Amino acid sequence: MSDAAQQLAEASVRGMYAGDRASQALGMQVGEVTPGHAQVAMIVRPDMANGHGICHGGLIFALADSAFAFACNSHGGVVVAAGATIDFLRPARVGDRLVALAVERSRGRRTGVYDVTVQDPLGQVVAIFRGRSHRRDA
Amino acid sequence: MSDAAQQLAEASVRGMYAGDRASQALGMQVGEVTPGHAQVAMIVRPDMANGHGICHGGLIFALADSAFAFACNSHGGVVVAAGATIDFLRPARVGDRLVALAVERSRGRRTGVYDVTVQDPLGQVVAIFRGRSHRRDA
Amino acid sequence: MSDAAQQLAEASVRGMYAGDRASQALGMQVGEVTPGHAQVAMIVRPDMANGHGICHGGLIFALADSAFAFACNSHGGVVVAAGATIDFLRPARVGDRLVALAVERSRGRRTGVYDVTVQDPLGQVVAIFRGRSHRRDA
Amino acid sequence: MSDAAQQLAEASVRGMYAGDRASQALGMQVGEVTPGHAQVAMIVRPDMANGHGICHGGLIFALADSAFAFACNSHGGVVVAAGATIDFLRPARVGDRLVALAVERSRGRRTGVYDVTVQDPLGQVVAIFRGRSHRRDA
Numbered sequence: 001m002s003d004a005a006q007q008l009a010e011a012s013v014r015g016m017y018a019g020d021r022a023s024q025a026l027g028m029q030v031g032e033v034t035p036g037h038a039q040v041a042m043i044v045r046p047d048m049a050n051g052h053g054i055c056h057g058g059l060i061f062a063l064a065d066s067a068f069a070f071a072c073n074s075h076g077g078v079v080v081a082a083g084a085t086i087d088f089l090r091p092a093r094v095g096d097r098l099v100a101l102a103v104e105r106s107r108g109r110r111t112g113v114y115d116v117t118v119q120d121p122l123g124q125v126v127a128i129f130r131g132r133s134h135r136r137d138a
Numbered sequence: 139m140s141d142a143a144q145q146l147a148e149a150s151v152r153g154m155y156a157g158d159r160a161s162q163a164l165g166m167q168v169g170e171v172t173p174g175h176a177q178v179a180m181i182v183r184p185d186m187a188n189g190h191g192i193c194h195g196g197l198i199f200a201l202a203d204s205a206f207a208f209a210c211n212s213h214g215g216v217v218v219a220a221g222a223t224i225d226f227l228r229p230a231r232v233g234d235r236l237v238a239l240a241v242e243r244s245r246g247r248r249t250g251v252y253d254v255t256v257q258d259p260l261g262q263v264v265a266i267f268r269g270r271s272h273r274r275d276a
Numbered sequence: 277m278s279d280a281a282q283q284l285a286e287a288s289v290r291g292m293y294a295g296d297r298a299s300q301a302l303g304m305q306v307g308e309v310t311p312g313h314a315q316v317a318m319i320v321r322p323d324m325a326n327g328h329g330i331c332h333g334g335l336i337f338a339l340a341d342s343a344f345a346f347a348c349n350s351h352g353g354v355v356v357a358a359g360a361t362i363d364f365l366r367p368a369r370v371g372d373r374l375v376a377l378a379v380e381r382s383r384g385r386r387t388g389v390y391d392v393t394v395q396d397p398l399g400q401v402v403a404i405f406r407g408r409s410h411r412r413d414a
Numbered sequence: 415m416s417d418a419a420q421q422l423a424e425a426s427v428r429g430m431y432a433g434d435r436a437s438q439a440l441g442m443q444v445g446e447v448t449p450g451h452a453q454v455a456m457i458v459r460p461d462m463a464n465g466h467g468i469c470h471g472g473l474i475f476a477l478a479d480s481a482f483a484f485a486c487n488s489h490g491g492v493v494v495a496a497g498a499t500i501d502f503l504r505p506a507r508v509g510d511r512l513v514a515l516a517v518e519r520s521r522g523r524r525t526g527v528y529d530v531t532v533q534d535p536l537g538q539v540v541a542i543f544r545g546r547s548h549r550r551d552a
Contacts, residue, residue, distance in 0.1 A: 062196020
């Protein structure tokens with residue numbers, strides 16, 4: 001990839017994250033970003049546990065969704081999530097540092113598909129997520 | 139439905155919510171619960187907005203997921219989310235009181251399917267969610 | 277709805293079905309069509325059974341997908357399926373006449389969401405399907 | 415993997431395919447099979463085209479679904495599809511030989527998740543599919 005594409009990716013994600021109060025409030029930290037890819041981490045806090053004593057699925061989804069949003073906006077423009085599917089494969093526990101890695105599977109003029117894998121500190125897959133993006137300005 | 143089923147639904151959801159720190163921290167309020175159904179509301183706070191200035195999709199998902207979890211645990215037992223699909227139909231804004239209504243579509247011995255509709259204060263549909271449950275103790 | 281909308285729906289679906297060799301080869305029959313809705317029936321033939329002796333899930337999906345395609349093209353224009361989710365709730369058997377009913381849940385300028393329910397002759401739900409459409413000419 | 419696991423995979427899939435009239439009628443051919451993986455090919459026939467003149471999405475789904483079914487039954491036992499999600503990325507044309515490759519993403523005692531990629535003769539991805547399996551005999 002070109003330096004320009006990489007710089008655009010980093011600048012786009014930095015700008016999005018700066019305005020993304022939700023991701024900040026959930027303690028998400030953006031890791032490596034390249035065009036079409038983004039890595040985001042989050043530590044499961046006690047106030048993220050559900051009635052079964054494990055991380056609320058909605059917050060695992062939120063982590064994956066942020067990684068997806070950063071990946072699909074890494075090319076610039078205004079791209080929003082149209083929908084997503086998630087499969088929960090194993091529970092995440094309070095204190096776990098979860099890492100979501102979003103990878104672009106397809107990108108057309110208006111729509112895209114991204115796969116996100118959420119892993120726990122042992123590298124075990126907690127959830128797999130597939131997001132569909134839609135470009136607003138196309 | 140029988141009085142016993144209704145009492146079990148209310149007691150199960152009350153117990154789950156009491157231990158569900160995530161739903162509490164997100165300000166969710168449980169409304170009407172009957173066997174297989176649950177209504178949950180949440181006001182979109184400023185710290186729930188994403189980089190586009192609208193409610194983070196992960197938190198809309200979290201609201202729907204809580205309604206789903208309460209509905210599928212309303213029969214007693216230990217039922218967890220195996221996965222879900224969400225379609226985002228229109229944005230939700232800071233200050234909006236969103237209401238999620240979960241309805242049982244199917245319930246077998248071990249698995250179930252639930253549909254959740256999330257509406258904004260004007261009754262417009264913000265998102266539709268379909269959750270798949272899995273019974274742990276069956 | 278207006279008479280013009282109803283006539284457009286019927287003409288669009290009639291035209292699509294006339295060119296849809298796949299739906300014809302699978303023996304699908306189009307029932308009632310209104311703007312945003314379509315009903316399609318199919319009898320499970322012996323050559324539609326899978327290795328478990330029940331209707332191959334792909335053919336149940338094909339029936340639902342045709343109903344979805346007719347519903348989302350009932351407004352005219354060129355609308356294609358972007359993707360779909362299906363949940364198989366109970367098996368369908370050889371000889372069963374399955375009926376798929378597609379209902380519009382949302383329709384924007386470019387994208388739409390449709391729910392399809394597939395029922396067996398006893399009115400039992402065999403599968404539920406949610407399709408996402410994309411308008412090519414918008 | 416052990417020789418025994420490989421032999422079980424091949425025998426299971428051979429047995430399933432022998433009884434799978436639907437996959438046979440659609441001209442599907444089973445390629446390489448290993449525990450948790452299966453490759454299946456299908457040529458798009460004229461009677462598989464839809465009203466837009468391209469391969470009916472239901473038949474692309476059917477191909478992916480067969481690959482998924484073979485992969486999740488490759489360990490022996492009776493495993494059925496609980497549901498699936500598909501994203502259609504580009505059209506397939508009459509005459510195209512499509513190849514579906516199913517890969518196991520997760521396998522628990524009762525449930526599993528499989529990813530299937532469907533490619534056209536140029537190696538372009540036509541569709542991505544994610545299937546959820548359920549073990550009947552567990």
